[in-house]
Amino acid sequence: MGRLEAIVKTRCPRCRKGKMFKNSSYDLGGFSKMYKTCEVCQVDFEPEPGFYVGAMYFSYGINTALMIGLGVVSYAIWGFDSLLKTMAIVLTPVILLVPLSFRLSRALMLHLFGGIRFNREL
Numbered sequence: 001m002g003r004l005e006a007i008v009k010t011r012c013p014r015c016r017k018g019k020m021f022k023n024s025s026y027d028l029g030g031f032s033k034m035y036k037t038c039e040v041c042q043v044d045f046e047p048e049p050g051f052y053v054g055a056m057y058f059s060y061g062i063n064t065a066l067m068i069g070l071g072v073v074s075y076a077i078w079g080f081d082s083l084l085k086t087m088a089i090v091l092t093p094v095i096l097l098v099p100l101s102f103r104l105s106r107a108l109m110l111h112l113f114g115g116i117r118f119n120r121e122l
Ligand SMILES: [Zn+2]
Pocket: 012, 013, 014, 015, 016, 017, 018, 038, 039, 040, 041, 042, 043
């Protein structure tokens, strides 16, 4: 599995096999629950306390890009005929995709700044 695939599938950065999250993205009560360590290679998923605070910036970037994209598409199709309609078109998908952007942000944070190197022997 390549690095990008491992990030999208929220797999361990070291072995790219173990899952980072315990539950499915669709589990509204538990989508954010992470394993403390990798089930396959035992690498620690929290390199330091508060490590995932930085994931907020990834989340901000993902959501901003999504809102701008939806805003442009909405404007191209309907123009700005109604502020409420535009807000609904832009915000509804962003809210529905919160579990995915949350998990993707954490995976990006761990893969890019976790200081964990991929080991293909595992
Ligand atoms: Zn692992």
